[in-house]
Amino acid sequence: MSTDIRTRVIGYLSRYFPVSDLADTDDIFKRGFVSSMFAMQLVAFVEQEFAVVVENEDLELDNFRSVAALERFVRGKLSAPVAS
Amino acid sequence: MTLAHPVRDEATAKTVKCVVWDLDNTVWDGILLEDGEVRLRPGVLEVMRELDERGILNSVASRNEHGPAMAKLVELGVAEYLLHPQINWGPKSASVAAIAAAVNIGVDTLAFVDDQPFERDEVAHALPEVLCLDAADLGAIPALERMVPRFVTDNAKRRRVMYQADAQRSEAEQSHDGTPAEFLAALDMRFAIAPAQRLDLQRAEELTVRTNQLNATGYTYSYEELDEFRRSADHDLLIASLDDRYGTYGQIGLSLVERGARAWTVKLLLMSCRVMSRGVGSVLLNHLIREAAAAGVALRAEFVPTERNRTMYVTYKFAGFREVSESGGVVVLEHDGTEVPGFPPYMTVQVG
Numbered sequence: 074m075s076t077d078i079r080t081r082v083i084g085y086l087s088r089y090f091p092v093s094d095l096a097d098t099d100d101i102f103k104r105g106f107v108s109s110m111f112a113m114q115l116v117a118f119v120e121q122e123f124a125v126v127v128e129n130e131d132l133e134l135d136n137f138r139s140v141a142a143l144e145r146f147v148r149g150k151l152s153a154p155v156a157s
Numbered sequence: 158m159t160l161a162h163p164v165r166d167e168a169t170a171k172t173v174k175c176v177v178w179d180l181d182n183t184v185w186d187g188i189l190l191e192d193g194e195v196r197l198r199p200g201v202l203e204v205m206r207e208l209d210e211r212g213i214l215n216s217v218a219s220r221n222e223h224g225p226a227m228a229k230l231v232e233l234g235v236a237e238y239l240l241h242p243q244i245n246w247g248p249k250s251a252s253v254a255a256i257a258a259a260v261n262i263g264v265d266t267l268a269f270v271d272d273q274p275f276e277r278d279e280v281a282h283a284l285p286e287v288l289c290l291d292a293a294d295l296g297a298i299p300a301l302e303r304m305v306p307r308f309v310t311d312n313a314k315r316r317r318v319m320y321q322a323d324a325q326r327s328e329a330e331q332s333h334d335g336t337p338a339e340f341l342a343a344l345d346m347r348f349a350i351a352p353a354q355r356l357d358l359q360r361a362e363e364l365t366v367r368t369n370q371l372n373a374t375g376y377t378y379s380y381e382e383l384d385e386f387r388r389s390a391d392h393d394l395l396i397a398s399l400d401d402r403y404g405t406y407g408q409i410g411l412s413l414v415e416r417g418a419r420a421w422t423v424k425l426l427l428m429s430c431r432v433m434s435r436g437v438g439s440v441l442l443n444h445l446i447r448e449a450a451a452a453g454v455a456l457r458a459e460f461v462p463t464e465r466n467r468t469m470y471v472t473y474k475f476a477g478f479r480e481v482s483e484s485g486g487v488v489v490l491e492h493d494g495t496e497v498p499g500f501p502p503y504m505t506v507q508v509g
Contacts, residue, residue: 090338102475111436112475113468132474 078123082143085118097141102134112137119143125150173288173303174262175240176208177253179271180219180226183292184235189226197233200295205238207299211306212313214260214320217242218252218269240320249276250283260320270298310360312407322404323431329403341436342503344401348440350410351509353396357408358383361396364411364427371428371438373469374461374487378413378425391416397441399432406432410441421449422489423458426469436501438472443498444508446476456492457481 083092086101089111095101115137116127125147136146178201181188187195205215215238219226223244230236241259243252249271257264265286271277272292281289288303298304306313326344333340353361358380365377378386386392397410409432413425423445428438449456458473476498478490500506 088337090336112471116471129470129474129480132471134475134477137475 078144078147079140081122082140082147085115085122086140095140097144098139100138101140102138119147123147123151170288170303171263171266172306173213173268173301174266175214175216175256175260176205176268176270176298176304177216177218177256178205179249179269179273179276179292180217180221180230180244182272183270184217185229185233189221189229195229197235198292198295202233202235202238204295204298205235208304209238209317210314211304211309212316213304213306214240214317216240216256216260217244218249218256219244220246220249238317240317240324248279248283250280253280253284253287268298268303270295308359308363310363311356312360312363315405315407319405319407322406326401326403337434338503344403344435344503346399346401346435346437346504347507348397348399348437348500348504349507349509350395350397350441350444353383353387353394353411355384355387357396358387360408361394361411364408364429365425368427368429369463370430370465371433371469372466373426373473374424374459375463375466376425376461386413395441395444397428397437399435399437410437412441412445414445417454420455420457420491421445421452423456426458433468436503438468439476439498440500440504440506442472442476443500444506446492447497449492450494450497455494458490458492460488460490461486462488 079097083095086092086095090101116132119125119137120127131146131150136142178184181195182198184198184201185195186198189195208215217230217239219242221244226244227236227242230239230242236242241256243255245252249269253267253269254264257267263286264284268288268290269277269280270290270292271280274291277289277291280287290298330340333343361383362378362380365372369375383394386394393412393414393416395412395414396408397412398408399406406429409429411425411427412423415422415424426442428441432438446456458478460470460473462470473490477493477496479493480488481491482489
């Protein structure tokens, strides 16, 4: 499952910049090409791709700044008990 | 010059942003494919130029052969005034809708001029919000109330040229062979931040009224209020503009900061949607973070959530702000001060 999250995240990022040399812990926001639109689209991607809700308190750079961070964040969201 | 107030009466019809012209017997006398030789109708170019100078765009919806009609428009000196001309055999309502989509404006801000009642009815039926005008009434068009903008900013006068540059950029972006990041780097963007001058105030007011998506608070201020902030020692009213190798985007960003002894508060932070994908949204904010850090004060920002401005919330949060209080629908964020950001490497930032 977590490999799957990682693959999907990297696949998404590859639409914006080269990912061949991107290490899992590299800070994607330090790569310099981060528009407001990219940030918002990344949040929207996580919500749609993994069917999770990103709450205001989840909107911390530490949850989004690297492949590893995104993977950890999504895994945490998916394993949280869902009220329904 | 009268000073304008930001009065928005939703009940009154909107000012027209684009006039869409038919060709045969409207822009020129005669029918191109039947008569071969056609002549510019007297007065048409003058009306187009007059509208153009007010910041109202011109376009074309014609049922014709694209090649010969475009060649004739170039020959007659009309083509340079047109954005996204639609010359095809489809219904004109489809062409009018395509123009609205290409320019990214609502159809309720379009007018359509045609000599044929049938064509006007077809457009009016499919798109009731479009203002349909008879080509016979050409001379009266500039004086129509909906053709007179509340005020004409320098930005408005350059609107057509800016849209033409936008169209060139989109073309270049689509044919660009590389990542979006590389495309941005190739644009050679220059971002300028400066205190708003008196001459900037109408544009500043226009930005507060026109910007919804990339607007942190949605506060609107009148020309007079903005002028007071501009002169106030306790406020910074900054206006930002952007240029690149295709030309200018004009003035696209605005911020208002209230300066207290221990903390500054960002009351307004907004950015035109036209530059949303350009990676400039956080540049103005980064500038404020740097200035506050240099002055040794905390930087706070007000945020009023709406259905459409979540991008600004993300921008603040990812720039290192966290929520410190909330009351009456106004969230106050504060920068944690740990990291003072630099400017993106792919643009030159000039602080005036």
